Amino acid sequence: MSAEPNPQLEQTRPLGVAMIGYAFMGKVHSNAWRNVGSFFTVPAFEQKVLVGRDAAQVAAAASTYGWSEWTTDWREVISREDIDVVDISAPGWMHAEIAIAALEAGKHVLVEKPLANTLAEAEAMVEAARAARGKGVQSMVGFNYRRVPALALARELIAEGRLGTIRHVRAAYLQDWLSDAESPMTWRLRKDAAGSGALGDIASHAIDQIGYLTGQTVLEASGVLRTFVTQRPGPSGLEDVTVDDAAWATFWLTGDMGASVEASRVATGQKNSLQIEVYGTGGALTFNLENLNELNFLDATAPVREQGFRRILVNEPEHPYLEAWWPQGHIIGWEHTFTHQIRDFLLAINSGEEPSPSFEEGLQVQRVLAAVEESANNKSTVIPVHQSVVAGSASQMQGA
Amino acid sequence: MSAEPNPQLEQTRPLGVAMIGYAFMGKVHSNAWRNVGSFFTVPAFEQKVLVGRDAAQVAAAASTYGWSEWTTDWREVISREDIDVVDISAPGWMHAEIAIAALEAGKHVLVEKPLANTLAEAEAMVEAARAARGKGVQSMVGFNYRRVPALALARELIAEGRLGTIRHVRAAYLQDWLSDAESPMTWRLRKDAAGSGALGDIASHAIDQIGYLTGQTVLEASGVLRTFVTQRPGPSGLEDVTVDDAAWATFWLTGDMGASVEASRVATGQKNSLQIEVYGTGGALTFNLENLNELNFLDATAPVREQGFRRILVNEPEHPYLEAWWPQGHIIGWEHTFTHQIRDFLLAINSGEEPSPSFEEGLQVQRVLAAVEESANNKSTVIPVHQSVVAGSASQMQGA
């Protein structure tokens, strides 16, 4: 987690960056690009061009978010010689086409999660990433919560053995923006556009964290999906909701470890509550994204008389990423995780080391999601998770 | 929830109470009998006789806990004319025989949970309870957490419609006394003696609460059971652990409602953490037994600007059971739930109204547990829960 300047840096010019997408994710990725250099020592780069479908809107967004140019033609951007990096924040169904084209054009690619809407697309992307990797072209999928300092610290503590053998993980991602049955229809509630509902959108973060934190791989899954509100008002009347409002899954992983994940968009009063609890023989950890600067850690090797979950305010210079920010106790926000992500991506491009999470890791999450869905369609019967042949990537993640 | 004296009380003498069992549960039940009359207006009764297997120990316990007499022969006690009430705190495998005999002898019976170790025993107990009920003899199973004031308040709020339509419940019962793999073998870890592990011992409380709070009935269940430490040290070497260390279950209930339950005895750092979260269209509730005087309530009908989970310190005279205790903010403890249970049981005996939870309700929990176990033995495939024919009892619970 070093922020040292890289002496091998021998760029002849700043990296040229293009971003595709200017909606919610485009706004937050732009923020990260605009600020990363003010806090971290990273290779020189330029926010060159923003790409979007609506000319007027993308022009305005480029101006607001600090991009020098804008265009509606992503293919043209990918062919430009002065573009070195492509950041894909477009909707999931566009990921595969753009990412594969960009990689083939020799551009480093960061793609928002989920990797793709279908397993087939995700597999094609992995293939492209591998081919590009041989030519020094990097790729990464944006599970930004790996860059929450508290979760990065959690991973360190687990890797150091502070939790002993992990027995089980209890995770949930709870939101409530669909609690109201009158809340209108959106593309996010159509399976063809969104892939899935709470499962793919938010449970995916929890599933990625389970692997990231513990280093274990899901072997089998059982799941349930439910849609509580099956029709919602659209512009011209009620429309069918074709994705899940809530998802439940239990997993069995390598290392004789269990895990449960619950995801809901109808958990009234929970706004953005990714909760993770890790229970081991030597200690335990709990975390909640609504208080993302805090990690609760219990050291079970302490005398029983003085054991307890300690609230670590993960805001010290000693903590991951924090040296760059403010003095202790001056908390950071949700968006900072994206700044950290860009920082790590840029450092990987610079050093030539493969960034993590790789497309293979993104594919692994997709496979787990697919197994949950298959189980849900088969009365929750346990489904084995097909493993990627590329164990290399996962083990590398471990040693990071 | 009235504590008014009952004007119809026409007892000719105080009720004679016998208790069977003097271990952990015997200690806490004795405490309830010893104190209930100092706080609540209840029918007159006498702590007559304590029953146990070891003469020396039961004699000492009787003296310490305030019972006038002791014996090792429960059959003799049940035949005594001066005994009107039998409180069964003996191990689960003894419940059926004693309870059925006592009911047949015309004694009011309170039996600790779980109702029995097997479904067959539980069904026989229900049959005996029904027969006795016709003769004015009452019976009750001891899911004491129904008498936590915060949970009683939760039930009231839900019954009043404050949560709107409930979408799903998230529950867990987490303990850690088996985290240490060197923790010794006990009868609680043998299936023949204990019935099951975390599932029957603690998940059962969570399952009962789901029904109690929401008034809905479990229709189908999917489950997973895991034993992380399969052998533990006994007096003469390693012995096989034949029950689960942890259990996961998902349920579908009447009212188009979902629920999840997680139970663990290896959740390091969690001491006695029964957590319940209820999410409805109009609001939400959360609770944790380690802070049992508190209920968190979110009213989703308030303006968004001022919505939030409010921590209600359930310690006001306005709250269930609290008028009897101390001024506001002077919190009560875990044992008080048993005092409330005895109070309600005595009032039911006095009034002739059927106490709740009935044996039928106890049986319903057993059936859910059995379905979870069957699912766990069948790759988590969803199993329908056989319903009691006596829907009457459940609906009565609703209207209480």
Next chain:
Amino acid sequence: MSAEPNPQLEQTRPLGVAMIGYAFMGKVHSNAWRNVGSFFTVPAFEQKVLVGRDAAQVAAAASTYGWSEWTTDWREVISREDIDVVDISAPGWMHAEIAIAALEAGKHVLVEKPLANTLAEAEAMVEAARAARGKGVQSMVGFNYRRVPALALARELIAEGRLGTIRHVRAAYLQDWLSDAESPMTWRLRKDAAGSGALGDIASHAIDQIGYLTGQTVLEASGVLRTFVTQRPGPSGLEDVTVDDAAWATFWLTGDMGASVEASRVATGQKNSLQIEVYGTGGALTFNLENLNELNFLDATAPVREQGFRRILVNEPEHPYLEAWWPQGHIIGWEHTFTHQIRDFLLAINSGEEPSPSFEEGLQVQRVLAAVEESANNKSTVIPVHQSVVAGSASQMQGA
């Protein structure tokens, strides 16, 4: 903190106990007497007689709370040969007369806090206690919060040096039962009957804790007293409130230590919130009486990366008093502190060791309260606290 049976116990008959007062404090003291023997190994005793002014009420209370006899004449009780212990829960203005008479009659005396309503009375009581002590007659003042297990643990940790040198303590006792300006007049709001308001009633607990936890003595005090509602409705019209609604004080203590105390009966939403924070060079502690089973401890000698306040659920057999109660995580309530107090008082009577807090310690709290009041009457100017000549008692407290 040993609960071992005392082999020197050579009582010829059970101790005879009389209690004076049957209102709120009488109810909770009775509860302690009724139950202490069921949980702790203590000398044999009998709840002989309850004393109060209203014959009908005291008779009913005696029956409800487990006392064999009742009377309205405390002088007669003190003269009885079969009475060995007198527990004084009557209002503060009666303490001195009864306690001095009882001590002179050779009875062991436990008196509720505050020791007395005036310094002169308190000093006379101390004189009587010293005289009696020479004859083996014990006395104790009832600062029951010293028997909160979490605070007893706090004291142990501090005494072991886990907090290093203590710099300052931040304490508050916040209630809200006078928030409503229409709340009626009571004797507690008249200076002649109650002595003072929030200062004597609740700030006194905080002040006692500061000495108890840290072992330091208040040298000087500055204070402010405020009455927000100066008249309240009485039976025949508005009456003057002659005590404070809220009090603020800052202290300088031995050991180069500072402290602040804030007490309020108009802190809306705070029910019984005695908050204590202790900051030392080696660590810190925080506590809140509304969650009295918890102590938050920060060990500043741990690596910065993993420092944080840990929530210790003070419910383990390893914790003070807890071995007697329930398994871990099964929390106890407010009233249990009185049971612990009776236990310690009985053990002291039995062993002949002087119980703590002594009348001298009670007097020291009174002197601090008097200094705060004097300062408040003199524009908050710092007032030195007159020290008891009997430093012996205080230092003994230290070594307990």
Next chain:
Amino acid sequence: MSAEPNPQLEQTRPLGVAMIGYAFMGKVHSNAWRNVGSFFTVPAFEQKVLVGRDAAQVAAAASTYGWSEWTTDWREVISREDIDVVDISAPGWMHAEIAIAALEAGKHVLVEKPLANTLAEAEAMVEAARAARGKGVQSMVGFNYRRVPALALARELIAEGRLGTIRHVRAAYLQDWLSDAESPMTWRLRKDAAGSGALGDIASHAIDQIGYLTGQTVLEASGVLRTFVTQRPGPSGLEDVTVDDAAWATFWLTGDMGASVEASRVATGQKNSLQIEVYGTGGALTFNLENLNELNFLDATAPVREQGFRRILVNEPEHPYLEAWWPQGHIIGWEHTFTHQIRDFLLAINSGEEPSPSFEEGLQVQRVLAAVEESANNKSTVIPVHQSVVAGSASQMQGA
């Protein structure tokens, strides 16, 4: 709190901004200038020039933080025609000279808190601000915590009467960076450079909040200042610490309201804990800067049965400033308060309405600090706070 574009905006060119100071405060102010336009609709401006004393360092900072030019000569900058706004983040002893010069040169001025190191300087600044105001030149002092959304919401709720009549405020600002007695000497610990210690640096924030939230004015103050570590290691041996490590104050305010403030840099385990509690007849509020996205609100007009402090996650579009940021539950950090401050300052420049807090308000805080210090030097005797003649400003703040 409107973010609407101002139709009267008739700037002929973007506002030219200069900032003086590039250390901690310079870094965070720069961040605000760099990002405000990406989130809020504000008048066009340019980050023109950064000013500092060390040429090499200021050059590097200008490049890192997004300023087009740099210089070491603030006087030259103030004389430039293309500079319209001067942001003063230099140390406190430089504020008066620069601010007065800039105002006289017709530049809008934002100055970091505290307004100045001495009352005389602060008064001169107020005079300059008034003179400039007549010419349409704006000035503002940087109490950034007024722009914490949760505190802005708190102020709104209070202004709407949701707390009824406020009785007292309990505030503290607790840090621990001086807990270690070996922590080295810095200019912040010398009275000549820093003015005061915890009092001026952090208690000042608490004092400003009391006025901001309640709209009341401090009439009199009593205080205590303590220095626990009187010498600290400097480059050439031990040096005298000449400011306070901790400060305590009690206040009496208009509106028959009390307040207490405690500030410490030796509160081990507290990192940046500005705690504010407001108690009124109709409700209460609590806040802690370490969880700055949360406000706890108790509505005492709700039925007692359901009263409780509700944790409002102040992250909804309905909340102050939040519409500009991320979806609900995606929390913001400490630095965002500065972005809000710049936004409000720019909008005030644009609209011609006087921004708040004005220099007069900054002076009022200084006067309260001076009274605390005078009281501390006089055995805590209550000292009246000299009032500004310009009540106009304060009352205007009220109506904002």
